[in-house]
Amino acid sequence: MNPRLRPDRRVLLGLAALALLMAAWALVTGALVMSSLEPAERAAVEALLGARLPVAGMTLVFALLIALVAFNALYRHFIVAPARLLEEARIQLGTDTERPLTVQGSPENRALADVITGFVEQRARLRADIAQQVALASRNIEQERSRLAALMSELTQSVVVCNLDGRVLLYNNRARLQFRALSDAPAVASGAELIGLGRSIYTVFDRKLVAHALENIRQRMQRGVSSPSAQFVTTTRAGQLLRAQMTPVRGVAAGTADNDPDAGAGSISGFVLMLDNITRDFEEESARDKLLLRLTEGSRASLANMQAAIDMLAYPDIEAAMRERFHGVIRDEVVALSKRVCDTAQDATRGLKARWPLEDMLGADLVSAALRRIEALGTPRAHADEVDASLWLKVDSFSLLQALTCLAARLADEYDIRSVQIRLGPAPQGTRAHLDLIWQGQTMSTETVMNWQMDAMQIGAERSPLSVRDVVERHGGEFWLERERVRHRAFFRFLLPLASEREQLDSATFVPQGSRPEYYDFDLFQTTESSRGLADRRLTELAYTVFDTETTGLNPAEGDEIIQIGAARIVNGKLLRQESFEQLVDPQRSIPAASIPIHGITPDQVRGQPTIDTVLPAFHAFAQDTVLVAHNAAFDMRFLQLKEKRTGIRFEQPVLDTLLLSALVHPNQESHRLEAIAERFNVPVIGRHTALGDAIVTADVFLKLIPLLAERGIHTLGEAREAAQQTYYARIRY
């Protein structure tokens, strides 16, 4: 029977009730009628009706059948239709599906269905609206973030932003370079062991020093200072002098951030450190002090000697021999004093005098900027002459360009010079450069040159308070006119300081990067040092060092050695490709020819590389405060542990093994080799079988494993380690 037509239980119950009611009515009515009759009449009725009772039964059944049909129709119309509507509405409520509702039943029911459809549509519109707003907001945030990151990475000041636990959540390229200079093993770890997202700033700075500075800032904030900041100077392990300026990152109270700027002003959620390596400034400062001291105290003694001698010479009755001795003293001291003054002057001009902040600039860049400026004037035309592209200058480019432009303009205006050239070359002394503004033809008198130097500079409509002479002095340089009679031309020559070698290096390595590196992770603001043990921390919130080693063979106990270590970091669920570690190691033994095809490292490559005694401490520093992850970790750990005694370096942090974790989530897979897993997860394999390449593949695999582990109820480090222990592979020992 069609289930739609089968009567509902309730209908049947109603029908039974109706039947009972009708039967009861017939019986009661019958009984009452019978009781009012005389016995004879009763017998007559019984005789009359008794034979016709089946007819009554049949009419009853007939009536009931009609009632059933009617009941069923009513039921479908008034009960089933709303019930169906209810079900369909529930589906819409519980899920996101939007299907048209079945419109049936009573007019009220139909209207109700329309209303519900209206609500569903409204909900869909609202959802779409919210989704759009969320998308827009996150796009704005993303834009702001990347704008900030871009800004930071271009800054020439090094900036580090930390949360209150001292975890780094933003740093810029300059800071990275600076920390490389601070690194104990700059060649090996290149500072990546000091600075990195999620790393603790306290590896560089004393925790108490930072706490003290923060306390100062808090006090100032309580006193209502509007922009509190604190400064401290500290020496690093590498002996460098760092000055840090700290400003607070104020907490933003949720919800009230937009309309109430004071909300949450009392709380600090982190701090910004601006770092300056003042080692050299300090050295210069002391050198300057020494110079001053030499000039004052040294001269005092000389002057005293002379004065005393002169006083003695004033006595009229002095013997000739004695007089000669006093003269000798004076001559002596004059010579000494002159020499001192000369030396001091020389030292002082050797860049020490130039107090004006000068910037490092590639000389070729300065020349091309000058050419553009002069060309912009209209006349004269400007061209580059010989330009030494290797020279780095230490200049105040703004005022220097003004000077060049001003001179070129005057040449055009007053001497009708139509074309000039700019030349840059090293000065013979070696610490300075010649920057020449050359022209063909008429030259001027020395007096004119003097005037041009002293006049305030005029560049187009704008007038500078400075003169050419001021600009030259700002550089601790010189300026003069030279004539080349043979070639019938003349030039103004600027003698300018060169940038010192270290500065050149800094500037050269400071190249804006094409792809914006991930130097920030503001989500770290939310994370706080949890009091829970590591084992209870969630896998998603831990920092990891994923590493791999290449070795001469498989048996460390029989003398096989590490020849390469590569490692990548995972912080806040993101692989930080910028913060990697890769180092070849001199194994101080031969590399078996059979192993070379596997790791691709030849004996030539490891020759001259640092030994494990240098590399292991650097790697240890790189991996501090993180959980170690490796594929088949037991193997790599064996190599590390065998070096414990010799290097005194112990890797005590917890270790996770992607091989075991893979076996855990995919117990039925045959292979848990790294390639096989990577293929399963569709992880691109690049540079496989270099230590860093493998480490990155392992890291990618690990990141895919975390959600799969979560599906199996494995959320924390402790759970992951325990589950891994129990897998079959855990019983294999190397």
Place this chain on the structure above:
Amino acid sequence: MTYKILIADDEPNILISLEFLMKREGFDVHIARDGIEALDAITGQRPDLVLLDVMMPGKTGFEVCQEVRAQDALKDVRILMLTAKGRDTDIAKGLALGADAYMTKPFSTRELVQKVRAMLEPAA
């Protein structure tokens, strides 16, 4: 009476003049060319006054001054410090360590003589 004066300085160019000057003033003049020599001379000769240069090899004038003041027997020796260190902190240090007077180089010899006399004959 003739006062005995010790001149302690490592610079011969000032010794010549000071020796000449003090002899002319009628003092009994002795010479020391470094700190150790100066201390020996002070304990041995018991001069009435020492012209003590601060910057000397062996022992600095400050050290000599301090050691002299540590010996009770030498408490009558007057000390006039001569120095090229012109900072007031140096002067304060010299006086704190027991010098009776302090003169900064360069000085006029006339003033020096006046000062020496004033120190030797406070009553006069």
